[in-house]
Amino acid sequence: MAAPTTDRKENGYIDNYYTHFIHEDTQYPTLAGAEEADVCVVGGGLAGLNTALGLVERGKTVALCEAHRIGWGASGRNAGFVAKGYAAGEQNLAKKLGLEKAQALVSLTKNARKLIKKRIAAYNIDCGPVKDGVLTVSYRDRAEELKKTIDQANDNFGLGFEFWPRDKVRRHCKTEKYFDGIFSPNDYQFNPLEYLRGLAKTVTAKGGRIFENSAAVKITKDGAGWVVHTAGGQVKAKDIVLSCAIYMDGLDRRIENAAFPVQTYMMTTKPVDPQVLKDAIDTPHCIYDTRFCSDYYRLLPGSRLMWGGRVGLWAHPENIAQTMLGDIYNVYPQLKGHLEPEFSWSGKLCYAPHKMPQIGKIEEGYWYNTGYGGHGLCPTTAGSEVVAAAIAEGDRTYEQFAPFGISYAGGKLGRYAAQMVYWWWKARDLLDV
Ligand SMILES: Cc1cc2nc3c(=O)[nH]c(=O)nc-3n(C[C@H](O)[C@H](O)[C@H](O)COP(=O)(O)OP(=O)(O)OC[C@H]3O[C@@H](n4cnc5c(N)ncnc54)[C@H](O)[C@@H]3O)c2cc1C
Numbered sequence: 342m343a344a345p346t347t348d349r350k351e352n353g354y355i356d357n358y359y360t361h362f363i364h365e366d367t368q369y370p371t372l373a374g375a376e377e378a379d380v381c382v383v384g385g386g387l388a389g390l391n392t393a394l395g396l397v398e399r400g401k402t403v404a405l406c407e408a409h410r411i412g413w414g415a416s417g418r419n420a421g422f423v424a425k426g427y428a429a430g431e432q433n434l435a436k437k438l439g440l441e442k443a444q445a446l447v448s449l450t451k452n453a454r455k456l457i458k459k460r461i462a463a464y465n466i467d468c469g470p471v472k473d474g475v476l477t478v479s480y481r482d483r484a485e486e487l488k489k490t491i492d493q494a495n496d497n498f499g500l501g502f503e504f505w506p507r508d509k510v511r512r513h514c515k516t517e518k519y520f521d522g523i524f525s526p527n528d529y530q531f532n533p534l535e536y537l538r539g540l541a542k543t544v545t546a547k548g549g550r551i552f553e554n555s556a557a558v559k560i561t562k563d564g565a566g567w568v569v570h571t572a573g574g575q576v577k578a579k580d581i582v583l584s585c586a587i588y589m590d591g592l593d594r595r596i597e598n599a600a601f602p603v604q605t606y607m608m609t610t611k612p613v614d615p616q617v618l619k620d621a622i623d624t625p626h627c628i629y630d631t632r633f634c635s636d637y638y639r640l641l642p643g644s645r646l647m648w649g650g651r652v653g654l655w656a657h658p659e660n661i662a663q664t665m666l667g668d669i670y671n672v673y674p675q676l677k678g679h680l681e682p683e684f685s686w687s688g689k690l691c692y693a694p695h696k697m698p699q700i701g702k703i704e705e706g707y708w709y710n711t712g713y714g715g716h717g718l719c720p721t722t723a724g725s726e727v728v729a730a731a732i733a734e735g736d737r738t739y740e741q742f743a744p745f746g747i748s749y750a751g752g753k754l755g756r757y758a759a760q761m762v763y764w765w766w767k768a769r770d771l772l773d774v
Pocket residue numbers: 383384385386387388389406407408409410411412413414415416417418419420421422423424555556557558584585586587588589590592605606607649687688689690710711712713714715716717718719721
């Protein structure tokens with residue numbers, strides 16, 4: 342029987358591949374007593390930490406409160422694919438906003454992809470190996486459709502995609518399940534938790550204060566500013582930024598009710614005979630497929646395999662490891678009998694119905710920066726830069742996100758509706774031959 346995925350390890354994280362092999366477990370204090378800062382950030386995931394870093398880089402004083410540990414949420418559980426663009430998709434953005442506005446939004450994430458590498462180098466963050474290249478493989482025999490998608494993405498958004506014919510795809514991924522592919526040479530992979538912890542270290546080195554195990558329970562108005570209350574203290578600040586994603590737990594229902602949770606699952610194996618792995622997956626690149634409910638995977642140092650997939654709102658496979666193994670063997674039957682699960686876990690994605698980040702302010706000084714869904718590493722960097730620039734410099738780029746606000750996502754009823762959509766997607770994956 343697999344261990345429940347919400348188990349708290351002694352260090353306060355859930356047990357997963359990243360938290361098990363953490364490099365240096367720097368702990369931050371719990372908030373006690375009264376603090377003051379220019380800005381109080383609530384939530385210590387990628388959105389919160391990137392905002393805090395953007396602010397201290399711009400000379401602001403910052404206090405960040407995280408309910409658990411830095412990266413405890415989706416940010417310390419993800420697959421580590423660093424890819425530009427948004428969950429909503431470029432073409433959908435162009436349809437909704439017009440090409441020019443869509444291009445402006447997409448270029449924010451292209452810049453973010455560069456900024457992440459720049460920060461890794463500038464702040465000496467040990468989150469490698471950083472390996473270039475993400476390959477999207479098609480489950481369907483539709484080369485012409487794929488080529489058209491690539492042309493549109495390259496012509497309209499300069500994404501630099503390459504077409505990989507099926508013989509090339511199958512040289513790297515030795516399975517007949519896949520046909521042609523889209524290769525993105527500028528996207529990459531790394532260890533997301535180590536990256537995040539590197540950001541946290543940099544924030545504190547630049548004078549920011551981070552408090553772990555410090556859940557914000559209430560926010561009150563204080564003159565022209567705000568006070569964030571935790572069980573043991575308060576932070577008074579002119580501006581506050583809520584980046585709690587789907588783990589918010591009642592702090593602000595206006596933001597919480599504008600998104601719904603989507604569970605997704607991951608597993609890593611124990612070290613595998615390198616030749617056995619090479620006879621199936623012979624590529625250093627990240628892989629995911631074109632189905633609605635896609636598999637996503639990559640090889641890890643030490644000849645391990647990381648595999649993720651499936652989505653649902655409440656579905657909880659009793660044994661994630663066995664479910665993931667089944668999915669792996671469906672694609673690579675030659676791996677049967679060679680894989681032993683080491684860690685398996687789930688994480689909750691925070692999705693708005695429009696599948697775009699939710700960035701803006703509810704009233705003066707009361708900001709939200711959330712809703713990054715399954716596509717968070719580049720977009721959280723982009724969105725947080727926009728918020729930091731708005732607060733520190735009065736920059737108005739954040740207004741580009743105004744069409745994707747925090748309108749009500751239907752509460753519980755909305756979640757049922759979303760679950761129906763996921764079942765429908767799954768059915769389409771099965772029927773779409
Ligand atoms: C299994 C999985 C695989 C993924 N794979 C990828 C991938 O390969 N590439 C990619 O780009 N994205 C991926 N994602 C998505 C990505 O991880 C998210 O989009 C991103 O981490 C969102 O960051 P966040 O800071 O908004 O949320 P989170 O990381 O969830 O952070 C929110 C934080 O707020 C804290 N919090 C909540 N309420 C309070 C409160 N009241 N007081 C204080 N703190 C509070 C929580 O404890 C949490 O730490 C994946 C996600 C999952 C779950």
